[in-house]
Amino acid sequence: MSLAILASALLGCGNGDSMESFGGPTMGSTYSIKYVRNKGLPGPKEVQVEVEKILADVDRQMSTYRSDSDIEHFNDLPANRCQTLPAPVLELVRLGEQLSEQSEGSYDLTVEPLMNLWGFGPQGREEKVPTAQALAEVMRRVGYHHLRIDGDQLCKDAAVEVDFNSIAAGYTVDTIAAKLEAMGIHNYLAEATGELKAAGKKLDGSAWKIALEEPRDDQQVAQRIIDVDGYGVSTSGDYRNYFEQGGQRYSHTFDARTGAPITHNLASVTVIHPSTLMADGLSTLLLILGPERGWDYAEKHGIGAFFVIRADTGFVTRTNQAFERLSGGKTE
Numbered sequence: 001m002s003l004a005i006l007a008s009a010l011l012g013c014g015n016g017d018s019m020e021s022f023g024g025p026t027m028g029s030t031y032s033i034k035y036v037r038n039k040g041l042p043g044p045k046e047v048q049v050e051v052e053k054i055l056a057d058v059d060r061q062m063s064t065y066r067s068d069s070d071i072e073h074f075n076d077l078p079a080n081r082c083q084t085l086p087a088p089v090l091e092l093v094r095l096g097e098q099l100s101e102q103s104e105g106s107y108d109l110t111v112e113p114l115m116n117l118w119g120f121g122p123q124g125r126e127e128k129v130p131t132a133q134a135l136a137e138v139m140r141r142v143g144y145h146h147l148r149i150d151g152d153q154l155c156k157d158a159a160v161e162v163d164f165n166s167i168a169a170g171y172t173v174d175t176i177a178a179k180l181e182a183m184g185i186h187n188y189l190a191e192a193t194g195e196l197k198a199a200g201k202k203l204d205g206s207a208w209k210i211a212l213e214e215p216r217d218d219q220q221v222a223q224r225i226i227d228v229d230g231y232g233v234s235t236s237g238d239y240r241n242y243f244e245q246g247g248q249r250y251s252h253t254f255d256a257r258t259g260a261p262i263t264h265n266l267a268s269v270t271v272i273h274p275s276t277l278m279a280d281g282l283s284t285l286l287l288i289l290g291p292e293r294g295w296d297y298a299e300k301h302g303i304g305a306f307f308v309i310r311a312d313t314g315f316v317t318r319t320n321q322a323f324e325r326l327s328g329g330k331t332e
Contacts, residue, residue, distance in 0.1 A: 019203040020044040026055045027169060027193050028065065035180065035188035036203050042183055050179050055192075058172045061086050062164045064112060064121075074154060075112070075161040082155035090149055092164055092171060092277075099281050100144040100256075103297070107285040108256030110146065112163035113138045118261065119243070120252040121163075127243040129250065139259045169195040170234055170280025177276070189228075194235065197276045198228040207328070212270055212306060224306065224317070226327035232276025236283035237268030237308075255288050264290035265310040272304040272326045291318075298322070 022044045023032035033051060037043070063069040074083045096109035115121030117130050117138045130138075146158040154162075164171075169192045176190045177197045187200030189208050198208035207227035212235065226233075238251035242261075251261040269286040273279040282303055286294035291309050295318065298305040304323035309316050 017203060020047070022048045022051075024052070027059065027063070027172075029193040031055065031172075031190075031192040033176070033180075033188065033190050035185045036200070037185075038187075041185060047180070047183065047185070050183070051176050054172065054175050054179060058088075058168060058175075061089050062092070062168045064161075064163050064165070071162055071164065074156075077156065077159075079159045080155075080157055082150060082153040084152050085154050087152070088171065088175075089164075090152070090154060092167055093147060093149060093154060093162065095167060095277065095281060096162075097144050097147070099285050102301075103285050103289060105144070105257045106255045106288045107166075107281075108142065108144050109162050109164065109166070110142050110144055110160040111254045111256050112161040113141045114254050114256070114259055115163070115252070118250065118252075118254075127250075129245050135259050142256055142259065144256075166236075166284040167277060167281045169193040170232060170275070170277040173197050173232060173276040195232065195276055195280050196228075196234075197232040199230050201229075224319075226272070228272070228327070231272050231274055231326055232279040233270065233272050234276065234279035234283040235268055235270040236287040238262060238266075238287065253284070253287055262288055262290065266291040266294060266307060267310050267315060268308045269294065270306040270323075271298075272306075272323060295320075 016039050018037045019034065020037045020043070021032065021034045023030055033047065059066065059069070061070045064072060066072065070085055070089060074085065077083060093109065099107045112121050116123040117134060119127030141159050143160065146156050146160045148155045172192045173190050173195050174197065177199065180188050180190065189196060189198040196210070202208060207229060210226050210228050210233055212224040212226065238253050242249055242251045244250070248263070253262050254260065255262055266287060269283045271279040271283040271286065273282065286298055286305055289297055291307060295307065298320060302322050304326040305320055306323050307318040309318065
């Protein structure tokens with residue numbers, strides 16, 4: 001399932017207010033910003049400069065697809081080494097540790113060697129089921145417990161590699177939203193690689209509306225439309241990036257405890273949360289845990305979640321009271 005933005009036409013009002021928008025490439029995907037420009041607020045070119053500074057910082061610090069990023073320099077280090085890293089990188093490592101502990105190790109930021117082994121990562125060569133020996137070898141380099149923060153340094157006691165793909169976009173959206181607020185922009189929708197945050201109202205005074213789409217390749221079907229004001233929204237799904245071998249479907253989403261892709265019937269999870277960073281990480285965590293463990297986790301922690309589950313007849317959805325309360329949406 002993916003998120004689609006239902007925006008009104010970009011027209012001006014008689015009082016001089018206007019809807020502005022811009023976007024571009026980022027993180028191997030795209031970003032987009034829409035905001036209501038009231039009198040005295042900066043124009044889109046000025047705002048875009050500030051947004052793209054943030055995007056460049058995140059790319060330089062956290063990208064696993066460029067060899068000169070801060071995190072890739074750390075990933076290249078052997079065991080028992082430390083590296084000074086920017087505060088945002090350490091913040092994400094701390095969050096990763098928290099989510100790992102709460103999921104009993106299923107969620108883990110150090111799964112990049114596994115992703116490469118199975119063919120999904122930046123150094124992945126071929127999508128295939130690895131041998132038991134190869135998997136056991138790689139598992140020695142997986143585990144959040146191998147990481148330790150010492151002041152402004154990140155240290156490792158094994159040759160682990162950190163991958164922020166499950167939370168970097170959410171962090172980016174929150175950082176952009178904070179910049180927009182600091183520039184006096186309070187009615188906006190900020191999106192990066194599908195993660196988004198909306199606040200305030202559109203130009204016509206109506207709510208920002210987001211369509212949650214059914215996970216299908218043949219057509220786009222809106223299963224749910226939600227109103228968003230002051231919240232981040234993130235969807236994680238296993239339905240686009242996968243391969244099949246021996247009649248078994250293998251997703252790009254991994255359970256770090258087993259070292260293997262998830263195989264349950266939870267197709268996607270959408271989380272709504274005040275923090276887009278948390279929504280991003282939690283949608284991945286719930287997807288890993290699956291339809292039963294994930295649901296119990298969401299209920300225990302009061303997380304607004306919308307589940308799409310594979311069934312013999314297609315897809316069925318399940319949503320909890322926290323999601324209903326936060327989204328203000330309606331079933332279509």
